[in-house]
Amino acid sequence: MADDVLQMPLQYLKGVGPRKAADLKKAGLNTVEDLLFRFPRRYEDRSRLQNIISLKPGQTAAISGVVLNAGLAHTRRPGFRLFSALIQDDSGQVQAVWPNQAFLKDVIRSQQRIVLFGKVEIWGSRGLQITDPEFEIIADEPKPSSPQPGPQRGNRAGVEVLKPASDTIHTGRIVPVYERTGSVTPNMQRRFVWQALEQLAQEPFDPVPADILAEQQWPSRRDALCKAHFPDSDTSVDALNAFTTPAQRRLIFEDFFVFQTGLALRRHENAQVKKTLVSKVDDRIRQCARAVLPFKLTAGQRDALAEVVADLQKPWPMQRLLQGDVGAGKTIVALLAAVVAMENGFQVAVMAPTEILAEQHFRTIVKVLDGKPYRTALLSGRVTAATRRDLLPAIERGDINLVVGTHALVQETVKFKSLALAVIDEQHRFGVVQRGTLAAKGLNPDVLVMTATPIPRTLALTECGDMEVSVIRGLPPGRKPIKTIVKADSRRDEAYAVMRDEVAKGRQVYVIYPLVEESEKIDLRAATAMAAELTLVFPEYRVALLHGRMKGDEKENVMRAFLAGALQILVSTTVVEVGVDVANATVMVIEHAERFGLSQLHQLRGRIGRGEHASTCILLYQAPWSDDARARLKAMSDTSDGFVIAERDLQLRGPGDFFGTRQSGLPTLRAGDLTRDVDLLERAFEEARKRVDAGTLTAVQQDYVRSVWQRQFGLITVG
Ligand code: ADP
Ligand code: MG
Secondary structure, eight states, X not given: OHHHHHTSBGGGSTTOOHHHHHHHHHTTOXXXXXXXXXXXXXXXXXXXXXXXXXXXXXXXXXXEEEEEEEEEEOOSSTTOOEEEEEXXXXXXXXXXXXXXXXXXXXTOOTTOEEEEEEEEEEOGGGOEEEEEEEEEEEESSOOTTSOOSSOOTTOTTSEEEOOOOTTOOSSSSEEEEOOOBTTBOHXXXXXXXXXXXXXXXXXXXXXXXXXXXXXXTOOOHHHHHHHHHSXXXXXXXXXXXXXXXXXXHHHHHHHHHHHHHHHHHHHHHHHHSOOSOOOOOOHHHHHHHHHHOOSXXXXXXXXXXXXXXXXXXXXXXXXXXXXXXXXXOHHHHHHHHHHHHHHTTOEEEEEESSHHHHHHHHHHHHHHTTTSSOOEEEEOTTSOHHHHHHHHHHHHHTOOSEEEEETHHHHSSOOOSSEEEEEEEXXXXXXXXXXXXXXXXXXXXXXXXXXXXXOOHHHHHHHTTTSEEEEEOSOOTTOOOEEEEEEEGGXXXXXXXXXXXXXXXXXXXXXXXXXXXXXXXXHHHHHHHHHHHHHHHSTTSOEEEEOTTSOHHHHHHHHHHHHTTOOSEEEEOGGGGSSOOOTTEEEEEETTGGGSOHHHHHHHHTTSSOSSSOEEEEEEEOSSOOHHHHHHHHHHHHOOOXXXXXXXXXXXXXHHHHSOTTTOOOOOOSSOOTTTOHHHHHXXXXXXXXXXXXXXXXXXXXXXXXXXXXXXXTTSOOO
16 A cells, blocks of 8 residues: 555665664654655756766766776875776766765776766866766666767757666756765665655555645646656756745645644634633623723734634634734733633633743733732742642632733642633743643633744744734834844943943843853853943942842842832843833843844843833844854844744744744644745645635545644644
């Protein structure tokens, strides 16, 4: 059966021993299917064989000829060995050299017919050479009279297309070039893929619905796999390298479609769940919500709130992602939804990724709900055992209406009487997996996830495709734009000058240090030293240090002092990333800005520009900086639109790193690329949802998707 071939472990392929199988496994390649869905990194046209006489320096060319002589050449560099071979075709001769590959003396021998592909270079006074070419030995003992597979004489262009022999796989055709995986070279992988395709004699089950295949005129699954690796000779190499041939696009779509169908099934099953705590909304409740509102909502906030409140009234649990730029005002939207749930007599849990943020949310919530009849509690790691002993039963009795905490809230033994709404802040650090925890505890509350910074649309579709998405566009009125300056560390005096001006006007300053886990101690020392230096530079002002290793109440004291304006300069590690909200802070200096990710920089910058005063963000970098770092900092000074920054970040980092692979439940997609194949992803998303909701997928199709999810994404279950 063809499907059995696809699921065959790679060590059953000829030439894949335990060592190679282990290396392939490390690269995520376990089965034949994995191998076939790992596209080449690029394609090279080696089908056009050139006359040796027509070679020009600088070209990359394919030639075919006979080896006249071959051997290891002497060089003056000790330890350096050069293997060289003289190749001849009907038009002339050329030297081919392979640096440091002495083993070739046992591979390439005189009288072999060989095809080479490589770079043509000038070789001193002796003419041209081809350096380190890829090669394929066509035959060991050529009959001298047999026609060369090369070009004919008299061809004026000196170039002719060779009809590739069906069994040359490395040359004489459009050739796939793979990433090297451990001990498996690109050439070996090419052979393995070829072998796998030979074994795939029958058409395997095709998860792409037939009507889509017909509409797009896409090839069958088997055909597409063959053509994506060993394209027909008339295929455009440019199209191949852009991954836009029908065969490639079909496979990319398949990849997305199967994944999206899994998400859609999950979403569909979720909508079958009956929730016990369904909110109602009437004029009295609307009035209560209005009563807590400290300002007029923006249009974006109103729309998002309407979507959330509609979900609260539905019979199945909400799964909604609330997106908005830093400072867009997501908190109040969540809080108003909380008021609706509480007015219905239900409980609400608000969860944040860090204690500092949980405490900050708690303060905000207490302030907004001041004088209202809701009982709120903070359940952080810092509450005393005694308080905890009182709180837990009160929550279980339903005496507490709203609980704020870290995500430990759902993981530990907190029991609720009637938890109707769970607000989860900062999606970055929660990920798909943690979201499952609530359900695992037998709870089916409405879930509202708020992101720290915008997520690119394509990632929202993959990471959160089983959720509904609300987007708050724009910022509340009256925000002053933030000026962003990129400066070399050597010019920090200029940063100090800006700080001095602002502090003199009564404003406050953040100085941010990166805290990378591997070098946590060193960075902490650097931050501590900087706080000491700034105390000397600004003797007339108060400088303090804030970092994650401090005890909770120390942190709390520093933050309170900064909030109260008693501190002018706060030197901090990234704990303020999600933390403090101080409208009077107008300057942020980010040290080692080159070390931060783009979204993180944006998130940090969002801590200023929150008040009525104009703000400045200074990004200090330490030379030398990488091209990537340069691109990141440029993006920061180019725009302050979080949605634009998120897209740039995705392009620069790739999807795996966007959320930070460790925290993310994001399964790796095989063939698809979230920045390149956006249109296919959108289509797959729509088709999958449409077909799942309409119930038009066959049982076989659904089973197939479930089995793929099981295999590939293991811990996540579908439906
Ligand atoms: P984020 O979306 O980053 O979580 P917040 O909810 O913390 O943003 O809101 C940022 C700031 O903007 C807060 O100080 C909040 O009080 C204020 N804010 C939110 N919405 C409005 C609004 N409609 N009008 C005025 N200020 C607002
Ligand atoms: Mg927030």
